[in-house]
Amino acid sequence: MEGHVHHSSSVLDVDGLLSQVLLAIPFVIAFVIYLYAYQRSKEKGREWPIYRLVLFVLGTSLALVSVIGPLGVRAHIDFTYHMLGHLLLGMLAPLLIVLSAPMTLVLRALSVRNAKKLTKVLRSNVAGFFTDPIVASILNIGGLWVLYRTELYMTMHESLLLHLLIHMHVFLAGYLFTISLIYFDPVPHRRTYMYRTIVFIFALAGHGILSKQIYAYPPAGVPTSEAQSGGMLMYYGGDVIDAVIIVILFYQWYQSRAPRSAVMAT
């Protein structure tokens, strides 16, 4: 167990069946809830667009692929695969799920009374705090800095609990980050486009700088060649996925500025 994470003898603990099943459960539950809400909404006579269902299925599938099966196991042996898994779990899966507007669907499926309760939670100050782009960025990008710039990355391979917590954090922080920037579900605490843009620029910069730091100074226990390919994958992969979020953010700005007549026409 000394130092080198790559041939750790605790393989059965961290990426064994138990770990995979525990990480898969939340996504399977979310999947069932979404399908159930989809059906409920239909029964209430309100069709839910099929493309959103497809986006949700794609998003949860990618999240599952990154934590279970061959990619999940490979991620513990090779840092490049770990980074690929991170891009899927922390960026692409959250983006696809945000685009599927899960909260809107759940609100539709609930009874009026329960929907009101849920709306109250969304309006709460706590929800407002966590959906602030600065808070979400610190949780997301700051979390990554802690993971890769401290001993945490190495410790993660030896503790099942840490392994589970970190992977859930990567997904949840990625999701929070995405909903703090682009609005598809009801957003009681709205921030201006300018505010979101400025915070986003710094968050993207933090992601890029960390990628280069990983390239230059590999995390403890990661061979240089893997740190370099992993760092570059993080840099360019992050740029591509964030570019999609930037396009959506500005497209929403563009639509918000539409003259009244244009809004009526669409």
Added chain:
Amino acid sequence: MKKRNIWSGILFGIGVMGFIDELVFHQLLQWHHFYDWSTTEVGIFADGLFNAFAWFATIGGLFLLADLKRQQIFQRTRWWGAVILGAGVFQLFDGIVLHKILRVHQIRYVDNLIVYDLVWNIGSIILIIIGILLLRKATQHEVKEG
């Protein structure tokens, strides 16, 4: 209206030059290095921030352009002048501050680097001059039409 055409153009010019830099010098020619061991700490930070800004500038500049077109206040000469000015400013900033002062990376890892630096920076000054001339032309044109 004048300001918004200029802003849209400058942002797009900065962004598109950043994009060309990445595509041509990093990926196609592979002259620039992803990471240079002589980079200063400030260099990594400045480069990261600038790269992020360039992404936003490219996409934001284009959406501003779409908004100008929708409102039918797009001014062709002024917009292109601003694009070329923005591209030149980025190129000069990249060539002087990022390459030389912060040593993020060099243009090419060869002996006669000074030739590359000269061509790079003089090229960017030419772009800036062309941009300014186009912007002036746009203003003169307006004055004439009254």
